[in-house]
Amino acid sequence: MIKVSINESRAKKGLVVILKEKDIFRMFAKRICMDTIFYFTAPILITVFYKLSTGKPVELLYPYSIAVTIYCIWMFARYISYRNFYHSLYKMEKNCAYKGQFMKEDEIRINRAFNQVHKQYLQDIKKMEVEGEENRRFLSAWIHSMKTPITVQDLIIQRLNREELDEKTAIQDIMVENTKLLSSLDMVLAMIRLQEFAxxxxxxxxxxxxxxxxxxxxxxxxxxxxxxxxxxxxxxxxxxxxxxxxxxxxxxxxxxxxxxxxxxxxxxxxxxxxxxxxxxxxxxxxxxxxxxxxxxxxxxxxxxxxxxxxxxxxxxxxxxxxxxxxxxxxxxxxxxxxxxxxxxxxxxxxxxxxxxxxxxxxxxxxx
The missing domain is CATH 3.30.565.10 (Histidine kinase-like ATPase, C-terminal domain)
Incomplete structure (x- = not known):
């Protein structure tokens, strides 16, 4: 059973590769469609023009064989280049540090743009992480500062219940601690608004x-x-x-x-x-x-x-x-x-x- 599962896994991976090759060829075919039309339109028009102007029979097999051969060699070279570029992009998606096997100027520019975007993306993430950590630290310190006046108020109420404090003194002390709470709340609200200062x-x-x-x-x-x-x-x-x-x-x-x-x-x-x-x-x-x-x-x-x-x-x-x-x-x-x-x-x-x-x-x- 283990051997079968391994083989099935390899078969699936091979199928994925085949599908990718098919996708590359399909995209390449669409890309060269107009080039193909224009390439073969020129010799056909020349042949028709020669036939109509001279009235003589025209040899088709030899010149068209040369044209097709040159076209196939040219497109094969273009396909290899296109395929390598596609696979390089795929590797860039998997590994951001991949520099790529790029030869053409436009491909090099694409690689440079991709690396720049990724670098900026990492910087933005790092900035967000730092800001998030700073916000967590701020929130933790703020909660800690809020606990102190609340604890003091609780102690004042306990002393009041035990008749260790008179009501007037207790109310004054609670008002002092309540002022600290309000000040702390104003501070955190201002800090939140400061994040959207603009x-x-x-x-x-x-x-x-x-x-x-x-x-x-x-x-x-x-x-x-x-x-x-x-x-x-x-x-x-x-x-x-x-x-x-x-x-x-x-x-x-x-x-x-x-x-x-x-x-x-x-x-x-x-x-x-x-x-x-x-x-x-x-x-x-x-x-x-x-x-x-x-x-x-x-x-x-x-x-x-x-x-x-x-x-x-x-x-x-x-x-x-x-x-x-x-x-x-x-x-x-x-x-x-x-x-x-x-x-x-x-x-x-x-x-x-x-x-x-x-x-x-x-x-x-x-x-």
Whole structure:
């Protein structure tokens, strides 16, 4: 039975090869159909013309035998070339690294185009795999950050049930943890929208100083409860210097995250700290400096603060850092074409620098 199955398998493989050869010959026959018609039309017309013009009998066997022989040799050579090309394509389908036995210029170009398409295809797959892995890591870190406030709320409720906390204190503590949950949800929603940034991008001209004042006003409770107070300093000579072209919403997301980090790493029980928003001009670019008086960042961590999920020494010291915030800011800055950088010294504070591009009025009006 084993021998029979092996023979049957070989027979099937042979049948597949025969069918492929038949397909090649059928496609080749269709390809040369018009060539054949034109090739034999010429000698036939010459023969008819000679017969009608001279009236003499015409020898047909010898010249037509030569014509048919030359035609068969020519078509056989073409068929071999066509067959080799077809088999090379088949091997390319099975093995993408196969370079092919190509001789003609058009065949070489086809091989080169195939390899280029395949190379691009592999690059796209690799990019999708990297993005997928990054999304999985982000989702894992986000779920982990969501679990902490939920766990704390559960512990607060348990203490309330055991009458270890009064209702007012419990509600206040739950509201604090709920704020963390909302902030985390806003973060993940913004990250999802950032993946389709082109659909949600609307550049417009706005006054950066006014925008900063508005953001500070919207986050005044954060500053008050953390005993961290903001101060806006405009070092520009005229009001036009604080006007920038950017996406107002995404710029707001970025600045709010920078402010959140500055407050989180600045607040200290019983100590009043300041955050200075300094507007300056560097050539044709508007620059915003966000300077805090916080704990600072280790020099060894500065080079990696924009990497996803990197928490550094501060995160390991219990500052509830997810390692997502600054990565999120960096992604936004690249999308809205800002330059983002950080300087810091331990126990001295951190300076976040945001450089905006300025555009002439005629460019702004054309947008």
């Amino acid at each position: 659909k949600d991008y609307k550049p417009e001209e706005f006054d950066l100083e006014n925008e900063i004042n508005q953001i500070i006003n919207d986050n005044k409770r954060l500053f008050i409860y953390s005993s961290v107070f903001p101060k806006v300093v405009n070092e520009c000579n005229d009001s036009e210097s604080t006007k920038v072209l950017s996406d107002r919403k995404w710029n707001r997301h970025m600045l709010e995250q920078i402010i959140s980090n500055a407050v989180k790493y600045s607040k200290e029980e019983g100590v009043v700290k300041n955050i200075v928003f300094r507007l300056a001009k560097e050539g044709k670019k508007s620059v915003l400096y966000v300077e805090d008086e916080g704990i600072g960042i280790e020099e060894t961590d500065l080079a990696r603060v924009f990497e996803p999920f990197f928490t550094g020494e501060n995160g390991r010291n219990g500052r509830n850092s997810s390692g997502i915030g600054l990565y999120f800011c960096k992604e936004i800055s690249e999308h809205i074409q800002c330059e983002l950088s950080i300087e810091s010294k331990i126990s001295k504070g951190t300076i976040v620098k945001v450089v905006y591009l300025n555009y002439p009025s005629d460019v702004l009006n054309s947008l």
